[in-house]
Amino acid sequence: MADLALQFGGDLAIGPTGDLLLSEGTTLTQQRVLRRLLTNPLDYIWQLNYGAGLGKYVGQPGAPAAIAGMARTQILLEAAVVASPAPIVGVMAQTDGTVNLSLSYTDAAAGETSALTFSL
Template identity: 45%
Template sequence: MNDINHFIGNDLVLSPTGDLSPVNGIDRGKQRVLRRLLTNPGDYLFHPDYGAGLGRFVGAVINIPQIVGLIRGQMALEECVARNPAPTITVSSSPDGTLAVGIAYTDAPSGEPTTLYFDVS
């Protein structure tokens, strides 16, 4: 199944003919994981429990184990993330309050190891 090619925070991607570009495979999974982790709970009217809301931790007192647990729980809800082996998650914070997140997981549909790195500021 295809989704619209859109990394959260960026513009929609257009096809060479000017249509909305579809995304599938590993990139689809990465986009879905990133969208879930950055969406605030309650932002989707009909899915009030969707999202981790990582942005709320920026500039706050950071509890790394809490954030890792939140990410792990949200990733378990994504069908594109294989259950075994479990994802490896690293979170660090900088003095300016930015969070750096690194996730290594196996893409369930393809069985390929996948990494996702992003900052939350």
């Protein structure tokens, strides 16, 4: 099922026909995973326990391990992500305080491995 194309923190996009752009398949799964990982708990008023709030870990002692654990737990809550094989989460803290995440998971709809990389 398609949904509006909306990257976390971005704006709605216009499609080639002038309508709102839709997202589906692996792109939709990536949008949902990114939204879940970056949304703070209590910020989504319809589901208060939704979200990992990974941004709060930046600059904290032990942040890479905490981020990896939280990301692994939260990504498995998405119905579009297959639990087996387990998602692979890589976290790399940079000297400037930035934290880079790389996720590898199996998309349930496509049955293929997908990768998602982003920075906090």
